[in-house]
Amino acid sequence: MRVLIVEDSHMVSKVLKHLIVQELGYHVDIAPDMSCALTLLEQHQYFVVVADLNLPDASNGDIVRLVLSSYKTPCIVLTSNLDAHQRREILKLGIVDYIPKDNRYSYQYVVKLIDRLYRNQQVKVLVADDSVVSRKFVRMLLEHHLFQVLEANDGEEALEVLEREPDIQLLITDYNMPKIDGVELILRVREKYHREDIAIIGLSNDNDESLSAKFIKNGANDFLQKPFVHEEFHCRVLNTLDSLDMMRNLWAKANRDYLTKSYTRRYFFSQHDTKDSESGRLTVALLDIDFFKKINDTHGHDTGDQVLIEFAQRLENAFGANFTVARFGGEEFVIAFKGLDSTKASTLINKFREQCAANPINTSAGDLHVSFSCGVSTRENETLDHALQRADELLYQAKAAGRNQVMSQ
Numbered sequence: 060m061r062v063l064i065v066e067d068s069h070m071v072s073k074v075l076k077h078l079i080v081q082e083l084g085y086h087v088d089i090a091p092d093m094s095c096a097l098t099l100l101e102q103h104q105y106f107v108v109v110a111d112l113n114l115p116d117a118s119n120g121d122i123v124r125l126v127l128s129s130y131k132t133p134c135i136v137l138t139s140n141l142d143a144h145q146r147r148e149i150l151k152l153g154i155v156d157y158i159p160k161d162n163r164y165s166y167q168y169v170v171k172l173i174d175r176l177y178r179n180q181q182v183k184v185l186v187a188d189d190s191v192v193s194r195k196f197v198r199m200l201l202e203h204h205l206f207q208v209l210e211a212n213d214g215e216e217a218l219e220v221l222e223r224e225p226d227i228q229l230l231i232t233d234y235n236m237p238k239i240d241g242v243e244l245i246l247r248v249r250e251k252y253h254r255e256d257i258a259i260i261g262l263s264n265d266n267d268e269s270l271s272a273k274f275i276k277n278g279a280n281d282f283l284q285k286p287f288v289h290e291e292f293h294c295r296v297l298n299t300l301d302s303l304d305m306m307r308n309l310w311a312k313a314n315r316d317y318l319t320k321s322y323t324r325r326y327f328f329s330q331h332d333t334k335d336s337e338s339g340r341l342t343v344a345l346l347d348i349d350f351f352k353k354i355n356d357t358h359g360h361d362t363g364d365q366v367l368i369e370f371a372q373r374l375e376n377a378f379g380a381n382f383t384v385a386r387f388g389g390e391e392f393v394i395a396f397k398g399l400d401s402t403k404a405s406t407l408i409n410k411f412r413e414q415c416a417a418n419p420i421n422t423s424a425g426d427l428h429v430s431f432s433c434g435v436s437t438r439e440n441e442t443l444d445h446a447l448q449r450a451d452e453l454l455y456q457a458k459a460a461g462r463n464q465v466m467s468q
Contacts, residue, residue, distance in 0.1 A: 060085040061103055062173065065096040065110040065122050066137060071160060075109065078170045085173070093117035093125075100130055107133045107155070107173055112141075120149060127152055133176060133205065135169060150289045153203055175297055179205045182300065183226055186210050187217035187244065188233040188262070193285070197231060197262075200292055214239025218247060227257060229300060234263035234270065242277050249278035255310045258303040260295060316386045318364060319371035324393075327385035331395050332443045342396040342404040342437040345450040346374075349430045349462040351390035358424040365422040366429055370415075377411045393447070401437045405467040408433055412465060432457040435467035 062085050066072040069091075076087040088103065090096035093116050096108075108126045113119070126134045136149060136157040149157055156172060158165050184206045188194040198208045209224060211217035215238040221227055230248060234241040241261055248259065261274035264285035271282040280299050283292065314326040331341060348354075348370060355363040367390065374384045374392060383395040396404040412431065419426035434453030438446030453466040460466070 060106045060177065062087050063090065063096065063099055063103075063105045063108045063110075064088070065090045065093070065108060065114065067091050067111060067115055068160075071111075071137070071166075074163070074166050075169060078166055079173065082170050083174055083177075091115075093122045096122060097125075100126070100132075105130075105132050107135060107176060109135045109137060109169060109173075111137045112149070113138075120152070123149070123152060123154060127154070133203070135172060137169075153199075155203055156290065156293060172297075175300070176205050180207075182228050183207045183209060183224060184229040184231060185217060185220055185224070185227050186231050187212075187214060187236065187241070188231075189213050189236045190233070193233065193262075197292075200289060201296070204293065204296070213237050214241065214244035214247075217244055221248065221252075221257075228303065229296070230257060230259045231296075232259065232261060234261060234265060234274075242273060245274065245278045254278075254280070255303070255306045258299045260299055316371075319367050319386050321371045321375065321392065322383060322385040324385060324387050327383060327387075327393060327395065328443065330383055331397075340398060340400060340437060340439060341443070341446070342399050342401050342435060343443070343446050343450050344394045344396065344404055344408055344433055344435045344465075345387070345447065345454045346392045346394070346408075346431045346433045347454055347458070348390040349432055349458075354427065354429075358422070358427075362422045362424045362427075366420055366427060369420045369422075370429065370431075373411075373415060377414075378407070393450075401435045401467040404437075405435045405465050408435065409465050412463070416463065430463035432462045433465040435465060437468075 062079055064072045064075055064087060066089070072089045076089060079085050079087050088099050090099055092114050110122045110126060112123065114122060123134050123136055126132050133155050135155045137160050138157055139160050141149070141157065146157070155176065158169055184201050186194050186197050186208060188197070189212055194210055198210065201208045209220055209227065211220050213236040214232070217230070217232065232241040232244050241263070245259055245261070248257065259279045261279045261282040262285055263270055274282045280302065281295050283295055314323055315321070316323055348366070351363065354366055371386060371392065374394070378384050378394050382397065385393050387393050412433070416428065416430050419428045432454055434450040434457060436446045436449040436453060449468060453468055457464050457466040
């Protein structure tokens with residue numbers, strides 16, 4: 060990723076380059092004036108340009124206009140001072156944001172903004188508003204920050220889009236819409252999606268003072284009164300997504316194994332101990348990597364960790380899309396096959412076992428052939444613990460019978 064800084068202050072450009080390289084690892088070019096910037100822009104394609112409004116050979120934001128119009132590159136503006144009129148004019152150009160050159164935090168904000176822009180490319184945002192003008196305006200602001208934007212004319216259509224696009228991370232909804240209004244939409248969304256799944260920002264031009272509280276109490280993360288200024292909109296969106304990232308990270312720490320990133324034992328039980336007890340068949344499979352201690356003793360724990368990580372990834376690739384894969388501890392993993400009996404589950408695992416045996420795991424100690432033993436048991440009208448206990452007994456039978464095989468009941 061390449062960034063261009065157009066700044067005549069050597070100190071400012073030096074500090075910015077240092078922070079961007081250190082924190083993001085991007086390649087950074089520096090141009091002290093517009094002439095040098097044009098040469099670099101012709102030579103390279105930049106992800107973003109950070110430009111001063113006033114340069115020795117160009118004043119009044121000429122470089123910004125050129126970057127946006129001729130090179131279609133996102134532009135972050137640096138400025139020493141900006142009056143209200145200048146601020147309005149520069150925002151009309153479609154910049155990402157403007158940053159005062161006041162203190163060190165300003166530079167850190169630039170770095171944070173660049174990082175957010177990079178991540179925004181993978182973020183889908185749904186805008187629900189029956190006003191075409193309002194919807195297109197919000198879309199424009201979001202696209203300046205490189206979001207993938209989808210639109211809905213009303214709450215009903217928004218629910219349809221969410222059904223089609225389950226990876227939407229942010230919903231921005233107006234209050235007054237036909238069929239399903241903004242608050243009712245939020246209630247329905249929250250019935251299906253938790254706060255770590257999707258963030259919601261409400262919008263309205265109503266003068267009802269209680270509306271913001273109504274939105275938030277019913278599941279929105281934030282609320283904005285129309286009309287709003289560009290900066291407030293962007294700040295609210297970025298803060299909301301930062302909070303979403305934080306919630307997801309906390310959720311992952313609580314529910315994902317730190318090494319393999321498989322689900323934890325705690326998550327496995329939270330999903331299947333009570334939820335499935337009265338709703339259909341559940342088959343559990345306990346897998347244990349064969350002679351794992353020998354791998355650690357012979358090649359070291361780093362190699363053992365590499366084996367665990369790759370084995371967990373293979374399990375996820377094979378079963379994670381439809382079933383729950385978790386690490387129970389050490390070299391032991393479990394799979395919950397909801398809706399399958401032990402015969403069907405065993406067939407799937409045996410196919411996976413053969414694939415594992417045929418494909419060695421690449422490690423720092425070389426390619427290692429790794430096999431596993433497995434016990435499979437179906438729970439019907441009993442606790443999950445009982446089914447796991449039987450699977451554990453079958454696992455030990457598989458080991459006693461020579462390992463690298465699946466025992467089921």
